Amino acid sequence: MASQLDGPGQIKLATLDEAGQQLQRLHAVVERYALAVRTQTEAGGFRQQLVRAATPLAGLLKPQFGVIADVVTAFVLVASRGGSEQVKVRSLRESVAQIRMQLDIAVTKVKEKHAIAGEKPEA
Secondary structure (H helix, E strand, C coil), X not given: CCCEEXXXXXXXXXXXXXXXXXXXXXXXXXXXXXXXXXXXXXXXXXXHHHHHHHHHHHHHHCCCXXXXXXXXXXXXXXXXXXXXXXXXXXXXXXXXXXXXXXXXXXXXXXXXXXXXXXXXXXX
């Protein structure tokens, strides 16, 4: 049974799709940072890259998905905080996983809430 979405649902799904793409970029930066920490190379420039990658994502999600935007903001706080590099990498990876999970849940909820029931074929 295929269902279509109403206008607001389509807009929300487009927002979530764009957020997923930005999250992939953010995850790539986190993994490059983790590799730099693991190989003990210079990792100082990654802090700014993480903040620059996460800030537009928070801005994109804030109008419609404020709770997910708050999780992204918490990611920015973890990225900008000092401390052990390994602990920071672990926290950043957990934050990316949490954001991804929240986005997946939001997609499911949008599809449920904004579905337009189509005609059912007779069996």
